Amino acid sequence: MLCVAVCDQFLLDAARTVCPNLYVVAELFTGSEELDNVFVTKLGISSLIREAMSAGDSHEQGRLVHRYGGEPVGAFVQPSLRPLMPSIAHAMFLDVTHDNECPIQLRSALDSLPSSAMVSMACCATGSTRGYDELMPHQISVVKEERFYPKWNPSAAPSSGGEVGPQTGIIAGKLALNKLHQELASQGFIQVFVDQVDADVVAVTRHCPSTHQSVVAVCRTAFWNPQTHKYDTNIPPMFIPGKIEEVVLEARTVERHAGSYKKDDKYINGMPEYTVEIKEHILLQESTVVKQAGVTSKGISEFMEEITFQNLTPGSVIAFRVSLDPKAQKLVGVLRFYLTQFSPKYRRGSVADEHLPEILTKPLAQLMSRLTLADLNILLFRCDAEEQEDGGGCYGIPGWESLKYAGLQGLISVLADIRANNDLGHPVCGNLRQGDWLIDFVANRLTRREGQLQQVSSLQGHQYKKTHFICLF
Incomplete structure (x- = not known):
């Protein structure tokens, strides 16, 4: 390993003489974050690839999102100039990499969507590998595979061997999740909170400290095949602080009558029998996955909505956009207005006191x-x-x-x-x-x-x- 590091350092030094502003991404297999940091500092690595597939259950996967996914909700506002503090290496968080075993074989086809949703809710760079969204039930060999990838066609049929489109696998769901990931990043949702609702359900919150808006994604993972594993039908209700403005998206992995998987001789094809049912930007009352059970208010900071789950089947995701109670939202804006005399960073979200x-x-x-x-x-x-x-x-x-x-x-x-x-x-x-x-x-x-x-x-x-x-x- 030491010889490899010396060789890598020589090559990177030579590359930086030609282009000093290199962005170096590495996938290390040390098994130790301390040893990872040695390579990061020695080689000047910009980002380390981290894999959601390394998790053995939803709890561990949630821990990875919390670990690599951004600062915690309620974090302190930091000054513009501050001492350099120890931190973990910057992560590029992937649902699966090319050298991982096939996630469908390790988990189930239904898990692809909720696990992708958990990765997309992390406040860091994210990525995937071709074949994951198309639900290919085998690992694609980068050495021995000689078939072609299918080409894109927006009107491709589910069972088309040489084409893929929005109806293929979880592609439609992944598109919506990628849009949400980009939106959250551009609008300052930099804080993350992970809540383990039960053994299979994980709620990931992205929070904007300037506006105090949040997006809460509830993901029901499916690490085990539902045909051989009995999932609990009773999911505990959730109490969401604030006012639910909309359901950003709700998506379910469902089976359809499109034939079963058969390996194509010419193209790398996936499982046609699964697709995603998805709705975007709907009212809470229009949801078929959850319903509002009640609203409680015990003061300015304790306005909550109780949500019960009607149809959050394994392989499902639902994301809510949440704001503070209007009275509390206004008071936060007034507070930020007072604080603008100390720092201009408080101007965003500030409201003048009437x-x-x-x-x-x-x-x-x-x-x-x-x-x-x-x-x-x-x-x-x-x-x-x-x-x-x-x-x-x-x-x-x-x-x-x-x-x-x-x-x-x-x-x-x-x-x-x-x-x-x-x-x-x-x-x-x-x-x-x-x-x-x-x-x-x-x-x-x-x-x-x-x-x-x-x-x-x-x-x-x-x-x-x-x-x-x-x-x-």
Whole structure:
């Protein structure tokens, strides 16, 4: 392996003398991400090919989507300039590569569509191999195969040996998934969340942190042939936070009367007995796969729609476009409007406040410029003993520790490490998810102060009341 690396490095160095801006894609078989990183840094590899076919079940496949598919939902907004942090090698995520065993032989023909959907929902480069979409039930040898690939014909018949078209295999479904993948990338849906609904059903969410819209794809995989494996007919209902705007697509792999597979002598053909039934951009009420069971609302951030599955058969996919409750959506826009004075990146999705209090018309920098050093000490610092003299104290995180300072610096110091690593499992993040206590503490700590500190306190209080959120710098 070392000899191969030295040889590759020599060839790449020679290539870069001719064209310095090479994009190098590699498929490694080290079995170790640590060893992969050695090759990536040594050879200057741009992307590593990762395969969904390496997963043995839907849970593992969901883990791969989460691993390579983008940053997590709720990730911190990062500054434009930041320290270089350790990260995994950039992935090019494929449903199958040319040297994989045939997925239909390893899994089932019904699994091709939902597994492709899971790959398409990843926020990274994706790809496939010719023959996968046409449901070819054998591995195509790059050495021994001498037959031709069929040519494209939009009106090709299902059983046509020398032609393929939209009715062939899962091609129609793959086209819709590729369009969705491109749309999500271009519109800033950069965050990913994977939910294992049951043993065979995986829900993948792509989230846009600017608009707080999401697309949720529910995929029912079919790793085992339904003719020999009994799938559970009872799928748990899903509770989707927000308002479902539309069903982006719903697709099912179905059997049809087009004859069974017979190997063609001249062309590399697939299984004609399967195709995809697909609907795109329909209302929830028009869906034949799911129905709305109810809507619950327990405040601004707990507006949910309950979805039950009527016909999510193995090999099916349904994707919803979800927005926040209109009231919450407006408040998020107002919050982003307030934050534009700190960074232009908050302009997208911002909404001007129609009832702007006078205190919020003043730039924060103007208020801060009037603070004395003593005021700044109270605002930013003050240890627990100092704060207790005024009847307060430092904020304590249950199961962790108290902040070092009662002022903003106590929180900023902790967030500096959390933000850089996107450590959403940190106890501070857990405390924020559980309730508004830390938000209340920051907003109300200075209410009894006088002078310019009272102005700052008033600004914090109004922002909190208007949005019920907090900006963590």
